[in-house]
Amino acid sequence: MTAESILNVESTGVWKGGVKTEISVRSFAPFMVDEPASLGGTDEGPNPVELVLSGLSSCTSVMISLIAKEQGFAYEAAEFLNSGQIDLQGMSGVAGVSPHFQSVQFDVVVTTGESDERLQQLKAEVEKRCPVMNLFLDAKVPVTTNWVRK
Amino acid sequence: MTAESILNVESTGVWKGGVKTEISVRSFAPFMVDEPASLGGTDEGPNPVELVLSGLSSCTSVMISLIAKEQGFAYEAAEFLNSGQIDLQGMSGVAGVSPHFQSVQFDVVVTTGESDERLQQLKAEVEKRCPVMNLFLDAKVPVTTNWVRK
Numbered sequence: 001m002t003a004e005s006i007l008n009v010e011s012t013g014v015w016k017g018g019v020k021t022e023i024s025v026r027s028f029a030p031f032m033v034d035e036p037a038s039l040g041g042t043d044e045g046p047n048p049v050e051l052v053l054s055g056l057s058s059c060t061s062v063m064i065s066l067i068a069k070e071q072g073f074a075y076e077a078a079e080f081l082n083s084g085q086i087d088l089q090g091m092s093g094v095a096g097v098s099p100h101f102q103s104v105q106f107d108v109v110v111t112t113g114e115s116d117e118r119l120q121q122l123k124a125e126v127e128k129r130c131p132v133m134n135l136f137l138d139a140k141v142p143v144t145t146n147w148v149r150k
Numbered sequence: 151m152t153a154e155s156i157l158n159v160e161s162t163g164v165w166k167g168g169v170k171t172e173i174s175v176r177s178f179a180p181f182m183v184d185e186p187a188s189l190g191g192t193d194e195g196p197n198p199v200e201l202v203l204s205g206l207s208s209c210t211s212v213m214i215s216l217i218a219k220e221q222g223f224a225y226e227a228a229e230f231l232n233s234g235q236i237d238l239q240g241m242s243g244v245a246g247v248s249p250h251f252q253s254v255q256f257d258v259v260v261t262t263g264e265s266d267e268r269l270q271q272l273k274a275e276v277e278k279r280c281p282v283m284n285l286f287l288d289a290k291v292p293v294t295t296n297w298v299r300k
Binding site for chain 1: 155156157158159160161162163164165168169170171173175176178181183185189190191195196197198199200201202203204205206207208209211212213214215216227228229230231232233234235236237238239240241242243248249250251252275278279280281282284285286288289290291
């Protein structure tokens with residue numbers, strides 16, 4: 001691990017009452033994170049676990065872009081859809097129930113003239129090197145991925 | 151695990167060229183996730199790992215709100231600051247280097263008239279039950295947390 005290869009990333013947040021938090025990243029406009037009414041919030045923005053799923057899709061997208069270049073893989077479009085299941089008993093403090101994702105499904109649709117074999121090669125390398133995917137995998141979340149060509 | 155305790159959460163994304171992805175969550179306005187120029191992007195929004203750190207702060211904020219009620223802990227304000235270190239060698243495919251967080255520092259500043267002992271009791275319960283914190287912990291990310299009263 002050399003110092004020059006280390007990327008430092010940061011975020012800050014301010015509680016805005018209820019279960020609402022205003023988050024700031026670098027000089028971007030602050031954004032609100034909240035919960036829907038069903039979870040005790042006022043629904044003024046995505047909730048924290050939706051943000052983490054958003055991170056999974058966008059991180060995969062970054063890695064596709066980088067690794068497609070390495071592999072000479074041409075594609076015209078990519079779409080992402082993921083869903084995750086949280087057992088609220090974990091958040092409520094029930095012993096033995098993980099508070100985070102019980103499972104995640106992740107569909108990636110790539111518009112490409114490349115073969116399915118080449119797509120699966122791209123997938124394998126992306127999943128091996130994607131930061132957010134590996135956070136899920138190292139946490140032993142069962143992630144079911146399905147990459148298809150369009 | 152009973153079906154009625156399962157919360158399903160989703161996000162979708164569309165690649166917008168380069169390393170840029172437009173993310174949508176429920177009916178909220180879509181938002182852009184990008185990388186800074188130093189990482190090959192056009193810097194039109196936070197990057198994926200910054201989103202995940204944002205999820206950590208906002209999730210902790212939600213859990214403080216819930217658990218403070220349970221514990222009768224009164225507070226007036228809460229602020230969050232976290233930083234994480236990513237070794238870019240992992241993303242580049244260097245064997246044996248994790249692509250996700252090597253370490254995370256997480257400061258929580260709570261404005262309260264409660265004792266430090268009560269604050270530390272709140273912290274312990276929040277960290278035990280917070281979904282996003284436990285994703286980091288289960289992935290064996292060393293998270294250094296520091297909760298202080300203001």
